[in-house]
Amino acid sequence: MPLRKPGRAVRLSRAVAGAALVLLALAPAAPAAADGGLTMTARALLQGHARQGAWMAVAVDVENAGPTVTGELRVTGGPDMRTRFGLPVELATGSRKTFTLYVQPPGFVGSTSPLVVDLISGGASVATAKAAVALDDPNQLVVGILAENPAKIVSQVALLPNSATGTTAVLVPLTSADLPDRVQGWAGLDRLVWQDTDAASLNTDQLAALGRWVAAGGRLVIVGGTSGPDSLNAIPEDLLPYRPTGVLDVDPTLLRPVLGTLPGGAAPVAALVGSPGKGRPLVTSGDRVAAADMPYGSGFVTLLGFNPLSGWIAADSTVEVPLWRRLLPQRSGTVVALTDDSQLVSGAASLPSLSLPPTSGLLVLLFGYILLIGPVNYAVLRRLDRREWAWATVPALILVFTAGSFGIGAVTRGSSVIIHEVAIVRGAPGTDLASAQSWLGIFSPTRASFAVTVPGDALIAGPISGDMFNSGSTSPLDVLEGNPTRVRDLGVGYGSLRTIRAEGSASGPVVEASLHLADSTLTGTVINRSAITLQAPALVLGSSVATLPDLAPGATVTITLPLAGVASNQVQLSEKVVGQVNWGGVGMDEVTQRKMVRRAVIDQIAMDPMTGAGWSLPAGSAVLLAWGSDPVIPATIDGQQVRRVADVLYQIPFRYSINGKVSFTDDLLPPTMVSNDASFFSKDPLSIGLGTGTIEMDYRPVAFDGTFTPSDVVVAMNNGDPTMLGGDPIAAKPEVRCDITTANCSRVQDGLPELDVFDVKAGVWVQFAHLSLGQSYRLPDASRWLDPATGDLRVRFVNERTDQVYFKFRAVVSGSVQ
Numbered sequence: 001m002p003l004r005k006p007g008r009a010v011r012l013s014r015a016v017a018g019a020a021l022v023l024l025a026l027a028p029a030a031p032a033a034a035d036g037g038l039t040m041t042a043r044a045l046l047q048g049h050a051r052q053g054a055w056m057a058v059a060v061d062v063e064n065a066g067p068t069v070t071g072e073l074r075v076t077g078g079p080d081m082r083t084r085f086g087l088p089v090e091l092a093t094g095s096r097k098t099f100t101l102y103v104q105p106p107g108f109v110g111s112t113s114p115l116v117v118d119l120i121s122g123g124a125s126v127a128t129a130k131a132a133v134a135l136d137d138p139n140q141l142v143v144g145i146l147a148e149n150p151a152k153i154v155s156q157v158a159l160l161p162n163s164a165t166g167t168t169a170v171l172v173p174l175t176s177a178d179l180p181d182r183v184q185g186w187a188g189l190d191r192l193v194w195q196d197t198d199a200a201s202l203n204t205d206q207l208a209a210l211g212r213w214v215a216a217g218g219r220l221v222i223v224g225g226t227s228g229p230d231s232l233n234a235i236p237e238d239l240l241p242y243r244p245t246g247v248l249d250v251d252p253t254l255l256r257p258v259l260g261t262l263p264g265g266a267a268p269v270a271a272l273v274g275s276p277g278k279g280r281p282l283v284t285s286g287d288r289v290a291a292a293d294m295p296y297g298s299g300f301v302t303l304l305g306f307n308p309l310s311g312w313i314a315a316d317s318t319v320e321v322p323l324w325r326r327l328l329p330q331r332s333g334t335v336v337a338l339t340d341d342s343q344l345v346s347g348a349a350s351l352p353s354l355s356l357p358p359t360s361g362l363l364v365l366l367f368g369y370i371l372l373i374g375p376v377n378y379a380v381l382r383r384l385d386r387r388e389w390a391w392a393t394v395p396a397l398i399l400v401f402t403a404g405s406f407g408i409g410a411v412t413r414g415s416s417v418i419i420h421e422v423a424i425v426r427g428a429p430g431t432d433l434a435s436a437q438s439w440l441g442i443f444s445p446t447r448a449s450f451a452v453t454v455p456g457d458a459l460i461a462g463p464i465s466g467d468m469f470n471s472g473s474t475s476p477l478d479v480l481e482g483n484p485t486r487v488r489d490l491g492v493g494y495g496s497l498r499t500i501r502a503e504g505s506a507s508g509p510v511v512e513a514s515l516h517l518a519d520s521t522l523t524g525t526v527i528n529r530s531a532i533t534l535q536a537p538a539l540v541l542g543s544s545v546a547t548l549p550d551l552a553p554g555a556t557v558t559i560t561l562p563l564a565g566v567a568s569n570q571v572q573l574s575e576k577v578v579g580q581v582n583w584g585g586v587g588m589d590e591v592t593q594r595k596m597v598r599r600a601v602i603d604q605i606a607m608d609p610m611t612g613a614g615w616s617l618p619a620g621s622a623v624l625l626a627w628g629s630d631p632v633i634p635a636t637i638d639g640q641q642v643r644r645v646a647d648v649l650y651q652i653p654f655r656y657s658i659n660g661k662v663s664f665t666d667d668l669l670p671p672t673m674v675s676n677d678a679s680f681f682s683k684d685p686l687s688i689g690l691g692t693g694t695i696e697m698d699y700r701p702v703a704f705d706g707t708f709t710p711s712d713v714v715v716a717m718n719n720g721d722p723t724m725l726g727g728d729p730i731a732a733k734p735e736v737r738c739d740i741t742t743a744n745c746s747r748v749q750d751g752l753p754e755l756d757v758f759d760v761k762a763g764v765w766v767q768f769a770h771l772s773l774g775q776s777y778r779l780p781d782a783s784r785w786l787d788p789a790t791g792d793l794r795v796r797f798v799n800e801r802t803d804q805v806y807f808k809f810r811a812v813v814s815g816s817v818q
Contacts, residue, residue: 037066038091042117042129045180046188047172049134049142050105052079053341053464054187055503057180058131060099060117064091071121072480073099077106083462083477089119102185102481104461105133134170136188138340141169141331144189148196148225150174152309157193157324158317160676169328181205183212183435184459184503190331192218195309196225199234211239212435215297216426221327222303224272232272241279241292241303244272250285250306257282257789258291258304259323261763263316271305279303280703282789295620295703297428298653302327322674326698329672340607341439341501342465347422347600347647348441348499350593365405373397417450418443420497421646422597423632424605427508429654432530434508438633439463441499444492449475451638452487458504458633460485467499502633508650509534515559515622515656520663522546522561522622522656528553534626534650536598538577541656542619542667545576551626565666570615570686574602577625597647598627605651613685619667620702621653658704658817664791665812672698674794680804689806690753690799699811701791708791710782710815715795717752718774718808732777735769740800751805758794759784765796786813 042060050056060073069091076084085103103115114130136142139162145153150173159169172189179202180186186209199207214220220239222232229244237243250273252266271283271290279294279301293302304327306313314320373394381387420441427434438458442450454460460479475491477500492498509530516524522541526548528534534551539559546561578598602625606614617623628648636642673683673695680691688695701708714729737754738745747754748770756765761784771777779785786793793813799805 037064038069038119038127039063039065040117040119040127040129042115042131044115044131044133045178045185046144047134047174047178048132049136049170049172050188051136051138052105053138054104055102055184055459055461056105056133056188057182057185058101058103058115058117060101060129061096062089062091062099062119062127063096064093066093068092069119069121069126071119071126073101074118074120075101075103075115077115078104078462078477079106079464080462080466081106083479085461086120086478086480088480088482100181102182102459105135136170137167139331140167141190141328142172142188143169143191143193143328144172144174144178146174146176146179146192146194146197148227153193153195156309156314156320157328158321159325159328160330160673162330176201176206179206179209181209182457182459183209183216185209186213186218189213190218191328192220193328194220194222195307196227196231198227198231202234207234207236211236211296214239214299214301215428216435217298219299219328220296220301222301223309224270224305224307225309226307229272229274238278239296239301240277241294241301242274242277242281242289244303244305245274246288247271248273248285248288248290250283250290252312254283254285254290255306256760257787257792259313259319260758260760260792260794261318263312263319266312269306269311269313272303273305280705280790293703295653295655298426298618298621298623300620322696322698325674326672326700340465341463341604343600343604343607344422344424344439345463345465345467345499347597348420348439349497350597350600351418351420351441351443351497351645365401369401372401416445416643417448417637417640418643418645419631419635419637421631421633421635421644421648422601423646423648424601425506425508425628425632425648425650427511427650427652429652430510430512430529432507432510434506434650436502436504436506436632438502439499440502440633440635441497442490442492442637443497445495447494448492450487450490450492450640452490452500452635453484453638454486454502454633454635455484456504456634457483458485458502460487461501463499463501502635504633506632508652509626509628511624511626511652513559513622513624513654515654517656517658518660518662520563522559522563524559524656525556526551526559526624526654527556532628532630535628536578537624537626539622539624540573540577540617541622543570543573543576543616544667545573547577563667570613572603572614573606573616574599574614577602594647598649601647601649605649608685615685616667619670622656624650624652624654626650626652658702659706661814661816662704663812663814664701665810668702669699669793669811669813670702672700674698678799687806687808688797689804690797691804692799692802694796694798696794696796699793699795699813701813704791704817706817707788708786708815708817709788710786710791710813712812712814713779713782713785713793714776714812714814715755715757715771715779716774716776716810717755717771718810719751719806729776729778732771732779733769734766734780737767747800749801752807753797753799753805756796756798757785758796760787760792760794782813782815786815791815 040062042058045057072086072088074086087101114132117129118125119127147153154171161168247270249268250271251268273288273290276289279292281289281292283291290305308323377393381389421438423436423438425434425436462477478488480486509532511528513526514524528551531553537548537551539546544561544564548557578595581595603614629646631644631646632648675696678691678693678695682689750773755768755771759766
């Protein structure tokens with residue numbers, strides 16, 4: 001007999017039991033009592049969830065009932081288990097303190113090995129505690145649930161697995177105490193759902209870290225519940241799309257922009273409402289906003305004033321499941337921390353003094369040696385009639401040339417210790433507050449061991465991808481956290497370079513912009529309000545780039561950026577921003593070196609971790625990329641006169657207004673997969689692979705303020721170049737397809753699926769006649785297919801064949817925003 005899907009009560013009980021098991025596994029171990037009256041426990045924040053190469057925070061509680069103890073907490077971690085993280089501690093008799101140690105988790109994906117925390121005093125361990133760790137896949141979506149009843153959310157949020165790796169999303173129940181005080185500790189989290197939690201339960205540092213996390217690419221989703229608007233009062237104004245001030249019963253038909261299909265008998269729902277704010281209204285009731293969203297830096301904030309976990313919304317899976325999948329899309333980039341830094345390590349090691357000498361110079365030296373030790377030596381000895389001296393002159397000449405070669409090498413590589421800093425400074429419009437990720441390549445002309453000091457709040461670790469250019473030292477990295485943070489006994493080999501990684505707050509340039517998008521062109525101005533010159537700036541919107549002249553302090557530049565389409569032969573974003581680099585492999589000059597480093601940095605930030613493509617940045621904001629040459633991390637080496645070299649990328653996202661006529665396509669119309677029952681599915685930035693079955697995709701325009709009045713919807717499918725929308729589109733014909741299981745029913749065998757489009761007015765799916773390969777089609781009555789608040793276009797691709805199809809789909813949504 002057919003299997004029945006478990007009821008909601010069964011699913012809820014299973015989810016509660018599963019969440020309980022997870023919490024039990026990650027619960028802190030029993031206090032470890034040590035000789036001398038010390039008791040110590042440790043727990044990893046974010047319920048122990050972390051990623052390899054990313055920071056995690058470990059809270060260590062120590063109680064001392066014995067004599068005063070002075071020492072340090074230590075954890076050995078890092079991707080290769082060769083980094084020791086320490087924190088100085090002092091415990092008076094009778095004291096009880098909590099310390100937070102930031103570490104890089106050890107092990108591999110799926111590892112359940114705990115972190116071991118030792119309290120070292122007098123060179124020996126006097127107390128030990130363990131903290132459970134759950135190491136997640138780098139491409140796995142990790143969603144934190146900060147709620148009064150997280151189990152209910154866990155039971156009702158059904159997210160799709162990653163389309164590239166098949167990994168399922170991880171839902172992590174959290175409390176306010178699980179949130180780190182520093183943004184680096186949030187690196188293991190991609191999304192955060194907030195419900196019925198008083199923001200006042202977070203301290204000032206936690207709220208600041210929340211804002212920085214969103215700005216770095218996180219996605220915050222706040223949903224209504226049983227708490228009133230006062231529970232959000234402590235959240236900063238600039239982090240809310242609107243400020244809720246009351247509660248109002250909202251007509252269910254007004255929720256269509258967010259929920260899509262409405263079931264019969266839908267009743268009014270209570271919602272937190274307020275006056276319009278910075279965000280794009282999604283649901284309005286009169287002059288009150290009940291739902292809105294907005295970009296924030298490189299991240300996104302959504303506030304739904306109603307509770308999607310109760311009443312008819314939660315009871316209908318056709319409403320609830322797609323809603324959560326739109327609110328919590330799969331991760332397509334990095335949040336707070338990179339999962340791969342190989343390009344940046346390569347950039348830090350790119351110094352002219354470390355490049356190979358010119359081939360011409362080597363050839364001159366070689367032929368000079370041959371001539372001198374052979375013909376010249378013989379001719380001189382013959383003239384002196386002392387040919388028997390050859391047994392002495394030949395070794396002498398060899399020694400001279402050997403010393404000369406070493407001397408040339410020393411002159412070429414220099415005699416100074418060099419710190420080459422490659423940094424990414426992420427700022428915000430109109431402020432100098434920024435965060436920095438920096439890779440410090442430390443070059444030594446001789447074999448040496450250094451003590452490195454970094455003042456401020458920076459955290460220090462080794463490179464995520466390993467230090468492939470460190471050929472002269474195998475010593476581990478020993479980091480003592482604090483202010484300043486110190487790296488002890490950093491070994492660097494002869495004429496070699498060793499890279500360390502630093503993350504902390506920084507001061508960025510103050511830049512303002514006024515940008516407007518209309519008729520597929522971004523226009524406006526950018527003003528440099530800082531005291532530094534922004535070198536080789538470029539404004540990036542998706543895959544479109546406008547390179548600009550250097551911006552001196554106080555300078556203003558006018559922007560005119562026509563948006564480019566997505567082509568199958570797309571050029572790397574780094575080439576558009578920096579230009580081509582022509583280098584033969586030897587004799588690298590400073591100009592070439594800087595261009596190589598800059599291209600490596602752009603390649604790293606543009607790389608999609610799912611596909612490896614580096615064509616674009618998210619188009620939710622226009623991003624200013626500019627360069628500086630002043631060091632960001634004030635690192636010093638004890639007892640050394642250090643020469644500093646810096647290549648710093650300033651990355652500042654700007655919102656842009658959309659008003660008047662506009663066409664959303666390509667970068668401006670990003671898709672989200674809402675449902676998938678196909679036997680096979682894959683997706684990259686250009687194409688989709690589909691086995692037997694159906695997938696539903698939601699194409700939502702980038703955020704805009706106002707109401708969208710659609711005028712045209714054009715769609716097309718192809719197996720080749722996706723920029724195939726040329727000529728006059730023909731009318732798409734609604735047509736109910738025959739049942740493939742009946743006789744005389746067949747499908748066109750051209751490698752394309754069938755297309756259904758959701759009618760937002762009627763609330764039903766409409767089937768269309770098969771689209772021809774490469775032909776563009778205009779959907780009848782554009783207003784039927786697009787939501788007026790968001791411009792959403794919902795489509796289904798249906799493959800009823802037994803073989804897989806691979807295709808490219810493109811939509812152009814045109815209209816006006818008022």
